[in-house]
Each structure stands twice: as structure tokens, then as C-alpha cells.
Amino acid sequence: MPSVISLAQGLGKLPEGAATGLRHSILGGERVTTQLCSLWLRVAPHTRIHTAYGPTEAAIMCTSYQVPADPARWPSTANDSMPIGRPYPEVETLVLDDAGHPADEGELCVRGAQRFDGYLNGEENAGRFLSVPPEGAAVAVPPGTAIAPEHWYRTGDRVRDSGDGLLVHLGRLDEQVKIAGHRMELGEIEAAMARLPEVDQAVVLADTRAAEVQLVAVYQGTPLPPQEVARRLREVLPRQMVPRVYRHVEHIPLNSNGKTDRRQLLSELV
Template sequence: MPHRTLYEWFEQTASSYPDRPALDLPGEGPVSYRELRGAAERTAAALLRARGGPPARVALLAERSLGAYAGYLAVLSLGAAVVPLNPAVPAERNARIRALAGADAVLVDDPGSTVAVAFAAATARDGAGPVTVDLSVARHAAADGPGTPEGCGPARHPDSDAVAYVLFTSGSTGRPKGVPVRHRHIVPALEHHIARCELGPGSRLSHTYGLTFDPSVFDLFGAWGSGATLVVPGRQDLYRPVDHIVERGITHWDSVPSLVAVAAELGRLPLGRATGLRHSVFGGEAVTARHCELWRRVAPDSAIHNQYGPTELAVTCAVHTLPADRADWEVAANGTVPVGPVHAHLEHLVVDEHGRPAGEGELCVRGIQRFDGYLDPADNAGRFLRTADDGRALPPGGDAEAVRPTDWYRTGDRVRRTGSGLLHLGRLDEQVKILGNRVELGEVEAALRELPGVETAAVVAVAQGADLVLAAFYSGTPAPAAELARGLRARLPRYMVPQRVRHMDALPLNANGKIDRKRLSADAAPAEGGSR
């Protein structure tokens, strides 16, 4: 039977392997597919009762718990879209995302927790808050086992055109951008991922990504679409990944490369122990040859894959598997390995600044995985390329022009064609990746300008070793760096808070009268003792 929706896929797996473990929770042990399905059904019934009918979009304020996974599946089983929220970011940001998404209900692990109370207060300031459902009902389902709870009825199976989830990326205007991903977008990517990594019953997948980060969809449904087990880490496990892999019997690893780099810096990356790993997938940020060399020494029997793709292209649109012989690796001048060929079921173009086909330039992609446009159509402006039959780029239409299926999504990534497919050379705009998270510098600047006394602000990304860090410059009333940092942490996720903040009487301007970011980048490059 062809896979139309994510929940149908999970449901088929649960019917085929009811007694196999779907989850392995830290300190609790395995949860079978039968138990997880029961937990999802009970949660769906509670949501229906609270809403008085099926919801359209549901926010999920929970992570790495039985309730979180049951809640995710419950929303999908009702034909609704999941809007994951990150419990670690400020409540005001989560409330704003909930409002932008139009979520009419929210699932929370513990309504009395500090995180949930702060979120409820933030949503109340915007008017009547959404219906809230306590995810503790999921634990009763796990204990009760199979069966459809009273009042829930069978799962709804929407058309594959329905939205499966809505994720929010950092927005250049200071407002997060919503990316609706439909079932028909994500299912082909998952089928490709499952086949490539040879996932199936007996496989044990890592779960390093939070639910607001789109590779988490591969974690969840790579497991639940193949009969494998999702292995959920404990609080400290990701700081000791090799011990986690060995102790929990993980066969498939998926993470940002910086996670491995941090473990190495902490002296927690023993070599040669992870012999049970069969496949290791890295992505979310630049993957270097140095990183792959280190991981090969950690897991000598694992295939290593560099996976690439923006949220708008359903997690991944290209992947490169490194050859077994190190001598055959292709490495770019910036030390990165190829992102690989674009998936065969997608089309791609590499274009120069004039929209003409080129060997090096911006990567543009279209096809079955390409999303249909942002939640706010105004965000579509400049993000799509339309071409004539001969391949020439056509002038952009009006900002309100509808996105067509034949339009190319402009990734904003600069690539070069190579024998291994594509090499990633960096971003074309001011969007950067910090710890695997996509950050628009404009959003950080907008938050800085909201602080008392700040008049103008600019943020640049500068290299610090193999990583990028953010440096901020502002004019206005000088304030202690620690005070500015506290103000930003109340507005932004921690990874978006600049590591360096400097006051200037006036920000420098270039010949065009714009802020001279090249000069600021040069000023920020040396380590500063006066940074916060």
C-alpha cells in the first residue's frame, strides 16, 4: 500500500509489528508499537473532547517524553497539523509562533510546570488562550495497551495534500517565518532516507534533534515508517555520544557535526568503541572532512552520509555517502565534503547572479518535496525563480503572485558542480547556521533594537576556529554587556544571542550609505577581552 500520510505509515507499522519497541525512553525502557498507538489514541480522544471537535493546527509544547511522541501522533491521527514549540526558548517567542500558526489547541507535558505557566501567561496577553490538553493521558494509554478509546473513533486519513507540520525558521524582518510541509512533500524524502540507510525492524535510531528542528522528522518516521526503534537520550547523553551509542545499542546515528566536535573538546569521544553503528548521517550545518575523519575513527564500520536540505524542501534534497577509501574523498577549499547529488526524484538548477545556468552559483530546486510557499505569502517574495522553456530566468512577478508548481525554490546556498554532485560553498545572504540552527541576522538585530537605549544595531557572523559566532554592534546609550545579554535571552533562543557585544558612538557606513558590515566583520574577527 502506498504511503499517503505520516500517520497511515505509523499505523501500518504498528499493525505489522505491534510488539516490537517503537520507543526506548531513558530510565523507563521500551514502549511497544501497540502501547504507543494506544497512547496516541487516548491523547487524540482527550484533544477531541477539549476542542469539541477536530482541530486544524495544534501546538506541541513538549519534547523527548512519551507524551510528546503520543501527542505528535495524536495530532496527525486527527488530520491536523503539528506545530512543535521548543520548551527551552522564551515563552513570548513560543506564544508568537502559536499565534502566527493559528494553532487552536496546545498539548503540554505538565500544565503546572514553569514553562507551561509562562507560555499560558504569554498567550493570555494576546487575548483568549488556546485549549490546553495535559499529555499525562498518554501514560494511561501505555499502561492500558491496545484499543480505540471511547469517543475517539478511527483515525482520520486526510488527503496527502493536507499539511503535516508547520515549522518556523528565523525571519529577516524580525518575525519568524512559517513553513507548512504537506504529507506529499515529506513522504518521498522519508522513503528515500529509509531505503538509503537500510532501516527496518531491529534498527535503533538516535534522536538528537529537537522537534522544532526538521531533521527530527527523519528521526521519528525513519523509525516508525520502518519498524525500527527510536532511542531517546537522557539529559547528559548527547555530551557523551559514544557511551550513549554503545550502552543503548544504537545502529543509526543522526546529528549535527558540532555535537561531535563539542564531545571531542570535552574529552568524551573515545575512538573505536562504536562498532555497532551501521550508518551515520550528519547535516544541519557544514560537514568537514576533518569531522568525518574523526568519526570514522569513532565508528570504523559505519557508512558516513552528508545530508543537505532546507526546511522548505522537506528536510533533505541531496545526500553524499563518503567512499570507503579516504583517498577518494573530494574536499572543497573550505574543508567541507560534498553534499552529494540531488535526489533523482527532484530537479535542480545552479544559476549565477543573473539567473543563468552556471557551474557555480545559487542552488534552486523544484519537485515533489518543494513546499508550496510560506504561511505568510508576503515571505514568498524573492524566494522563487521562474524560468522560460529554454531555461532562462524570467523577471519576478509581483510580491503577491501565487507560487506555481513549476517554480524553483531558491535555497540561498552557493554551490559548485563537481564529480560527486555538489559542493556547498556558503550562504549568499546574511542567513547563517549557528550550532545547526538557521539564523537570520536581521531577527537578532530586531531583538537588539527592542532593548532600552539601543538606537541602531548590526550583527555579523565571524569565524571562531571551525565554528561561527555572532558579534553585535549597537549605538545609543551604553549598557553593561551582561544586561544586554539578559535582555536578548528573554527574547531569543540561546543560540541566537551574540557572544560579543560592542557599543559604538555610530555604526560605520559604506559608500552607499548602508551599514558597513565588512568593516564590522573585520573589527569583530579578533578575540575581544571586552566581550560579554
């Protein structure tokens, strides 16, 4: 799990060079950054890293990507994440924009042999499955309709097709924010934070308690004056994407699944 690697680094317990015989490493469950891949290569310098993606509803993993052995050939992405790759055989993927039309960027939908046939409680299927006609926009499968092989499952993940079907994960749809009329991906801001030499890991949260959404950056690493972080971020990000609040923590908390616990971080803002 990516966050576990970052946590081990923060605790000073990342055993560099301890896994020289490890041939393959599969990383997934959340965004896998180039920074994290570099960290893991210190532990297992001879391993081949594979990223994997998939919701539980698609039998856990349904896409994968083999990271090039030479870091000089690592792809450059807006949020510094490795691609999640291409779908497995007999799994189909479709990217839909906000209007429900096929696009290079938007929500990832899947169907095929790995897609489940619907929730045990049929009421939970509402809004989760789509029909996509040959022409026109996708439409939700009507409530009470039996889920058929031609229906697409909405993953709730936003991706970008970087070419030839190679998908890059941008974040969850429910984590997108809109400030001053601009929609932004929190992952791009986190990537800009992580590029600062003093920052080991960063999480950007959207504080929606006030009338105006406020971005809060939580990071671990070397403490920095907030105004210094903001100044350096303004050099690489549009002004509306620069967080207003910065909080240094010793460790980014993890939830029971080993992922970054955004809910806990948000609760600590209160």
C-alpha cells in the same frame, strides 16, 4: 549534527571506538568537513558516512552523498567540506549566478515533489520563488501569484557544481562578504584555519560595525599568538582573506538547533 561532534571533542568526551557496530551515519544540518568525518570515524570506525542537505521547504533532505570508505579517495574542495551530493529522485536542482543565469556556481534553487507550495502567509513568498524562461535570466514570481510546480524555490545557499551534478555547499548567501572589491566565502577561511594542527574548530565572522568590514576568527584548540596565526594563513590565503582579529575560546557556542551560534559570537564582539 556536525557542531555537536566538534563540541564533544572540545570537552574531551568523544568516545573513540565506542560505536564499532554502527553501519551508517548521516551527517547534515551544516557544513560537514573532512576533519569532522575523520573525527567521527574514530568513534565509529566501520560506519559509512552520508552527508545530507535540504531546507525545511524541501521536506528536510533533498540531496545526499555517500563518503568514500577510503579517506584517500575523499574529494578535495576549496572549503574542505564533503559534497552535499546529488538530488533525490523527482527533485530538480538549478544553480543560478548573480544575474539569474544557469551556472556552475551560485544560488541553489529546487523544485519537484519535495518542494512545498508556498508559505501560509502568502506575503512571505515574495522573492522566494522564481520562473526560469528557456532563454534569458530568472525572474521573481509576481506577488499574489499562485505557486505552481514549474516555479523554483530559492534556498539562499551558495553551491558549486563540481561535475556530473555533484554539489558542494559553499555557504549562505547572507554570509558572503566583500572586502577591497573581492567577494569571499567565509567557509574557505574557516577551512584554512582548521588545517592548522593547533585548531580544532574555527568560525570566521564579518564585523560590519565600522565603515570597513573586518574579519574576526574565533577558534577552539591550543591558543596561538595572533600574529603567528596571521603569518601562517598568509602562506595559503590571499591577503584580503586573512582575518585581522583572532579570539581563542574554550568552546564554540551552539544554538537551540545544535548549530554553531554565529549570532551569539557576533553579539560578543560588541
